[in-house]
Amino acid sequence: xxxxxxxxxxxxxxxxxxxxxxxxxxxxxxxxxxxxxxxxxxxxxxxxxxxxxxxxxxxxxxxxxxxxxxxxxxxxxxxxxxxxxxxxxxxxxxxxxxxxxxxxxxxxxxxxx
Amino acid sequence: xxxxxxxxxxxxxxxxxxxxxxxxxxxxxxxxxxxxxxxxxxxxxxxxxxxxxxxxxxxxxxxxxxxxxxxxxxxxxxxxxxxxxxxxxxxxxxxxxxxxxxxxxxxxxxxxxxxxxxxxxxxxxxxxxxxxxxxxxxxxxxxxxxxxxxxxxxxxxxxxxxxxxxxxxxxxxxxxxxxxxxxxxxxxxxxxxxxxxxxxxxxxxxxxxxxxxxxxxxxxxxxxxxxxxxxxxx
Numbered sequence: 170x171x172x173x174x175x176x177x178x179x180x181x182x183x184x185x186x187x188x189x190x191x192x193x194x195x196x197x198x199x200x201x202x203x204x205x206x207x208x209x210x211x212x213x214x215x216x217x218x219x220x221x222x223x224x225x226x227x228x229x230x231x232x233x234x235x236x237x238x239x240x241x242x243x244x245x246x247x248x249x250x251x252x253x254x255x256x257x258x259x260x261x262x263x264x265x266x267x268x269x270x271x272x273x274x275x276x277x278x279x280x281x282x
Numbered sequence: 283x284x285x286x287x288x289x290x291x292x293x294x295x296x297x298x299x300x301x302x303x304x305x306x307x308x309x310x311x312x313x314x315x316x317x318x319x320x321x322x323x324x325x326x327x328x329x330x331x332x333x334x335x336x337x338x339x340x341x342x343x344x345x346x347x348x349x350x351x352x353x354x355x356x357x358x359x360x361x362x363x364x365x366x367x368x369x370x371x372x373x374x375x376x377x378x379x380x381x382x383x384x385x386x387x388x389x390x391x392x393x394x395x396x397x398x399x400x401x402x403x404x405x406x407x408x409x410x411x412x413x414x415x416x417x418x419x420x421x422x423x424x425x426x427x428x429x430x431x432x433x434x435x436x437x438x439x440x441x442x443x444x445x446x447x448x449x450x451x452x453x454x455x456x457x458x459x460x461x462x463x464x465x466x467x468x469x470x471x472x473x474x475x476x477x478x479x480x481x482x483x484x485x486x487x488x489x490x491x492x493x494x495x496x497x498x499x500x501x502x503x504x505x506x507x508x509x510x511x512x513x514x515x516x
Contacts, residue, residue, distance in 0.1 A: 199288075280283075
């Protein structure tokens with residue numbers, strides 16, 4: 170369940186930060202956990218927001234796959250085409266990075282605007 | 283994501299109103315649905331369920347896949363009365379995920395010593411609620427037994443449509459309270475929403491057991507929002 174805190178912690182809230190970046194004229198991508206299987210560090214609905222310089226706020230895992238999501242997000246900002254990423258336990262499959270906890274997550278990455 | 287959707291979503295979240303961002307994962311189009319907005323068909327049913335559960339996830343509807351990202355304000359509990367029941371309720375509510383605040387103008391009761399680490403207001407409800415108004419994602423439990431302290435807060439909770447309103451006291455005590463609330467301008471329908479005697483009927487005897495009953499009733503009221511026209515459960 171995604172509960173917004175009593176009064177939003179605006180300095181750390183990814184969606185508030187993304188809106189601020191947009192107002193500053195930055196290009197922004199938003200990554201969202203849309204599915205999890207097994208043990209996953211961040212619940213469905215969690216966000217990582219990324220700007221074109223690779224600055225980011227929020228999280229979609231416990232720090233295991235953020236690096237990969239950031240580089241994909243920079244591509245998405247360039248192309249404007251949303252991507253669905255899937256991460257599983259660290260192995261030789263699709264991605265070099267993985268979740269040490271043994272879970273799997275699906276992350277939707279889209280450009281803002 | 284549509285910039286307008288993001289702005290709208292953040293505005294709703296800042297105002298402590300529930301909203302769902304609905305994204306079509308096929309074409310990436312999205313929109314904001316507010317609680318109470320009418321959405322037809324299977325998607326509408328899934329949205330209504332998501333507002334109640336607070337759970338985000340994907341749904342298949344109309345041959346498409348939609349992702350529902352549910353943003354509910356943090357539900358919270360305001361307790362009128364820094365009494366023995368509240369001392370047990372404060373840590374329990376925190377563990378259950380319902381941040382709690384206590385209001386009691388009696389400075390002998392509302393002391394940090396009796397309530398370590400709890401948000402305490404040793405002031406009249408009239409003064410506190412002016413600055414921190416109640417809302418639909420707030421529960422209010424009035425447990426002082428003192429009409430001078432409880433009544434204003436109860437009326438304010440009914441007017442703000444708090445998802446839960448409970449008042450300590452026997453049926454006889456409550457009958458007198460109903461008369462006073464009617465005199466304050468509350469309607470019979472509003473008054474019917476008050477849970478009195480307070481708490482789920484689990485035969486609670488001690489102050490701590492009453493706290494369990496109040497917390498359980500609060501959770502039940504929160505999780506069954508919108509299932510009953512009057513919002514009255516148990």
